[in-house]
Amino acid sequence: MKQYNTRAIMASLLICGFVGMFSETALNIAISNLMDVFQISAATAQWLTTGFLLTLGILMPLTGLLLQWFTTRQLFIGSLTSSIIGTLIAALAFNFEMLMIARVLQAAGMGLLLPLMFNTILVVYPPEKRGAAMGFVGLVIMFAPATGPTIAGILIEYLNWHYIFWISLPFLILGLLVGLKYLENVTDITKPRIDLLSVVLSTIGFGGVVFGFSKAGEGVESITSTVVVTSIVVGVVALVLFALRQIFMREPMMDLRVLKYPMYNVGLLMVLSCMMIILSSMIILPMFLQNGMRLSAFAAGLMLLPGSALNGMLSPRMGRLFDKYGPKWLVIPGLVMVAVMLWFFSHISIESSVAFIVLLHIGLMIGISMVWMPAQTNGLNQLPPELYPHGTAVMNTLQQVAGAIGTAVAIIILTSGMENYLHNSPAPSKQTEMANAMTLGSQNVFLFAMIVTLIGLAIAFFIRRVVVNHSSMNSPH
Structure with a gap:
């Protein structure tokens, strides 16, 4: 196996992963605060979380394909550029729409980074050392969302919600710089054919299911609402068609x-x-x-x-x-x-x-x-x-x-x-x-x-x- 500078590669991925996961939950504590600031209803404010999850749900299925189309460095730079721009817009946001766009950009960055992180570990670590390496990813995936609400609580108490994003920005830039210096291309680019129908079915399928359940989580009366039922049913049908299509394709988008x-x-x-x-x-x-x-x-x-x-x-x-x-x-x-x-x-x-x-x-x-x-x-x-x-x-x-x-x-x-x-x-x-x-x-x-x-x-x-x-x-x- 080729030797990689695994410490530096891991450091850059983990710093960025931590900040991404942190901002995902940090904003949850600020929701009631944001409802006052922007004069929005709880259902509208919920979109800051739903929109984030929806972007992840749509982007994640495409990552298997993206990992075969772009080099590790290209995906890393793309993911961080999206996260940094999103975080900067969020830090400057003066209305709900601006913050919503920022959340989508942040989620897109995160949606690329997580699969990239797992895939890179599988390639650069031998099997007998993978457990410990994956453990560090576990540290990020569990610890960052957990500290989010606590740190956000302090920031909102003494400063204001904008600082949730100002505090994240320098770390993302640091992660990007470390990655630019040490991250190598670890995967082979095979450029499989992109099947547009698979992309559409996956977007409708996973998007529909995630959206439907996210809406259902807004309260008991919304469970039976037409929007929820329709999006879950359409989502499930699209997923069945998507799965069938993947099974019969020579180069599936998501290899089942x-x-x-x-x-x-x-x-x-x-x-x-x-x-x-x-x-x-x-x-x-x-x-x-x-x-x-x-x-x-x-x-x-x-x-x-x-x-x-x-x-x-x-x-x-x-x-x-x-x-x-x-x-x-x-x-x-x-x-x-x-x-x-x-x-x-x-x-x-x-x-x-x-x-x-x-x-x-x-x-x-x-x-x-x-x-x-x-x-x-x-x-x-x-x-x-x-x-x-x-x-x-x-x-x-x-x-x-x-x-x-x-x-x-x-x-x-x-x-x-x-x-x-x-x-x-x-x-x-x-x-x-x-x-x-x-x-x-x-x-x-x-x-x-x-x-x-x-x-x-x-x-x-x-x-x-x-x-x-x-x-x-x-x-x-």
Whole structure:
């Protein structure tokens, strides 16, 4: 294998990945603030998140193709240019439209960067060191979104929301400069034929599903709305046609042969269940802390920081343990731990102590760190090198879809639980009754997350270590 300056390559990718993931969640805390500043409704403000997810959902499926059409450096520079321009526009934004354009540009940068990061790691690291390298990506993917709300809370408290973006800008420029100096082209350019019908079907399919579920997550009344039902149905039909087309094409845009590899499928299902668990609980917990326990946004953010920080720090460690012992001894105990924590979470109330909730969250995040990266790395290890771009594209795309579905289901369970409670309540407008309704709704969401975990646990018993056959590995040219 060719020798690469892996440290410098990783540093540039991780800095940019961190800032991208950070700005994705940092803005969530500022939403209520932005509604006042721009005089917009909650549904309009929600577009700052929905638009971001939608851009990712549309762009991610195309990355397998883009990785074969453009060099690593071209994609890296394109991704960062988009992120930097987006961040600058957001920092200067004086109206909602300007901020919306900025979010789309940021999401486009992120949508290119994540698959590029996974693909580069698969190429520049030998299989026995991939776990640790993927662990660092885990650090970024988990720790950055977790610090977003806390840092944003401080910035909004003492400065204003523009600083969320001003603070990100120098890091993106630094990442770009490091990448320009050290990042090499690690993939072969094969320039497969671009099939326009596949691009259209994938855009309508993934876009429709992500959009439909994102809209459904705005509340119970929107679930049955024509917009939601139509976009999900149209999306699913387009996805079926897209999948059929890929199977029969000689040079598919998204090669579904990756699904022929059993450990890849197990890894994929583990990652998707982790994504649903994380997103459903990460959306509900801050809401419960703020609306149920009446804590400030900043206090809620601080409570979630220890667990998320620990998850990030443990991720590389879990990667090394995976390199040494394989996935089974991490994934199964990890899922058991997650299930136990969620069971306790499904019994929390307004009387629960802050320390108890922080401890549960720490346990949950440690459990997730034991599952996510080991299962993902093990799955990708089973693919032959020519399928790496497709394997990462399928995984990253379905993560976005699972995220949108997890979020929507969580909000639907929460609101229907609250509405049922308040419907039977003698004094539905009383503060205590609202808090009780919030508690009941939240408990239901944690039960849902626990069921997802138990299904994941059943699948985890099939996981076994992939032995990578070195002779079959193409050395990068």
